[in-house]
Amino acid sequence: MTALTSATAAPEVLGRCRTLVRPALREAVGRMHPWVGEMAAYSFGWCEVGGGPTLAPGGKGLRQALAVLGAEAAGAPGPAGVPAAVAVELVHTFSLLHDDIMDGDAARRRRPTVWKAYGTGPAVLAGDALFALAVETLAATPTGPGALRLLSVALGDLVRGQADDLLFATRPWTGPRRVRPGEYRTMAEHKTGALLGCAAALGALLGGAPPAVVSAFDRAGRHLGIAFQVVDDVLGIWGDPAVTGKPVHGDLREGKKTFPVLAALDSTGPVAGRLAAVLEGAGEPEEAAALIDETGGRAAALAETRRHVAAVESAIADVPIVAGAADDLRSLLDFLVRRDL
DSSP states (O other): OOOOOOOOOHHHHHHHHHHHHHHHHHHHHHHHHHHHHHHOOOOOOOOOSSHHHHHHOOEEEEEEHEEEEHHHHHTTOOGHHHHHHHHHHHHHHHHHHHHHHHOOOOHHHHOOOOOHOOHHHHHHHHHHHHHHHHHHHHHTTTTTHHHHHHHHHHHHHHHHHHHHHHTTTEEEEHHHHHHHOOHHHHIIIIIIIHHHHHHHHHHHHTTTOOOOHHHHHHHHHHHHHHHHHHHHHHHHSSHHHHSSSSTTTTTTTOOOOOOOHHHHTTOOSSHHHHHHHHHHHTOOOOHHHHHHHHHTTHHHHHHHHHHHHHHHHHHTTOOOOHHHHHHHHHHHHHHHHHHHH
């Protein structure tokens, strides 16, 4: 694969894949218990509480797009990857419902989260139902056992990543127990990258790709997950609120241990010491952001992103990929790692 190019076509790629997957995803959700299905539909942005119509925006559909493109890259038509796309979208939404409860997040995409809108118990139930539906969807495919093995590995890693992320919040900013950038990298691969890799690998598997290609797509998605998460971290500190939907310096106000902060603290010199004092003393986020920048935290995060983008390219450089799908993947990757940076 050549170097990443312009992302001008990425919204079209995402839109094409969502249009392809949406009928199957709606059909799957329609098989759920009506009340649970309403919560699922609310989480996808298809309705309001009570089932009424909505103008709420849905997600980008990144994981479902990777599944469709994985199948197309293997030489199969896009519909071959639709069951994989449905399954990973269901699992992703299941994980968001549970994450919002664990993190105490009251809003997502400018709307109340499911647990705030329906209650904690119902939200847990809806998440469990989405997970069960994902397993059912993959079990019905011709590659059922192999597909379920891929999903099981990804889910195990997702849980590990979530556990590490929760534990990071309990660890100090400085000293021998502080979170190191390498630990964060592993957490991001598990929490974000595992499901991205699973999506692309499942699509390739359902598209008839050989094991080497399936494995390459899994590795590529995992590196993409790290890059994607680090870009989110940069935007969480310096992003435009009008674009991100989050307050400026929001991650710093919440005390999140994100990659730019950890990289800055891992550096040497008096600036890192001043940053640690600001963080430990609950100083102003504006001052912390300036110190992170001064000590090289933002530059380190962007360099980390570039390394993992290169690793994505390396992972799939030596495997056969259909040309059109390769172009779509390039466009999508570039779009995801250059978001408003």
